[in-house]
Amino acid sequence: MKTVEEIKAAIEAAVPGAGVEIVPNPSVSGQHSLRLTPSHAVAVAMFLRDELLFDYLSNVTGVDWPDKEVGEKVKVTRTVTRTVDGVDQAVEETVEETRKRVQPGCLEAVYHLYSVALKQGPLTIRMRTVNRTDQVELPSLTPVWRSAEFQEREIFDLFGIVFTGHPDLRRLLMWDSFKDHPMRRDYVEPDDFEYEPTAHDEVLARAQAHRSRE
């Protein structure tokens, strides 16, 4: 099987401006994946299916990357007034500061491709949304691989990614009037902890919180 680097080169030769990135996997398996730009994803997918013969999409799943607060150390030079020998002087001073910055989160869809014709695989491709609140659209790959249909519906249901171009985008597991996306990291489950006879750890804390509210 071609390595991801070769596949990336083949994609970039076939689809100009595809903007494919390699996401390295540091584990022993070394199954690196390719991150596609959503705007070119369908063209890349067509190329993977028709030219590289990845004819079988076995799995589609979602990943939620919440907003992350990262602290980074920066060296800042500033002018400070100091009293040296009884005289006030302006002194330049370099201090190390930790700045906190919120790294915006996103939602990711992961596709696992195999080639039945060439007995190869898996190839993992990924796509990321802009953020996880209002710009959550990704192009649907159901027109390319029909087997994505229900799995994209499931991701729409549980993660809230809106797949544009999907033939029938409805919730799959939860009911239509349900508002939340249960697989997101910030999902708050309903407070039905009134009876937990064998509660421990997190459930115990939730049950105690429920009782204290009563």
Added chain:
Amino acid sequence: MAVEAGLKIELGKQGVFVTTIEELYNWGRRSSIWPMQFGLACCAIEMIATTMARYDLARFGAEVFRPSPRQADLMIVSGTVTKKMAPQVVRLYNQMAEPRYVIAMGACAISGGPFKQGYNVLKGIDRYIPVDVHIPGCPPRPEALMHAFITLQEKIDGQHLTGEGRPRHLDAQAQGEFPVPVFGEHDLEPASNPGVWPAPVVIQGSGVRGQAEGFRRGGWRGSGNSKS
């Protein structure tokens, strides 16, 4: 008026059969329980096995699985009740004619089981409808389901036709229809039916207490002599 067991045998030897209306009535009811034919998850496989040749539920008079709730006496909630399915289960129960009974089969049906803390599984069907027999197990073996049947038959046998613990179809005041929960934005609304399921009191550190009292105190009419 009940007849002494010894006297009854003695009379039987002489060709005289004595019984009471209550005994005859309950014998008839318990000997032909028609379960409703529906399954929710893997427990249904064990339920099917119970009805087949090896375990042969027909020995207990319950082999006639009815595909319609209108003709069924017994609802076997066999499997995980998801929140999406719960309103349909309650609706089916409402459509059954009295006298009707419910067996909650397996860990999921009685409490949510391994999915209890999940986002889409009901924490026990007894939050919405009165359950007569709970059988734990994941799934319970066919023998366990037969035990549930026998327990239910004993319960039916022990029901008096008059008085406080009488079956609901003989009680004009009994609640007949149970409210069907509706799909809300975050959960089913309401999350439980307090008339059927008053949340049992958990006393931390000394196990569960007051559970039986809780059910008896606020339970549905006709559960007074419940063995479950």
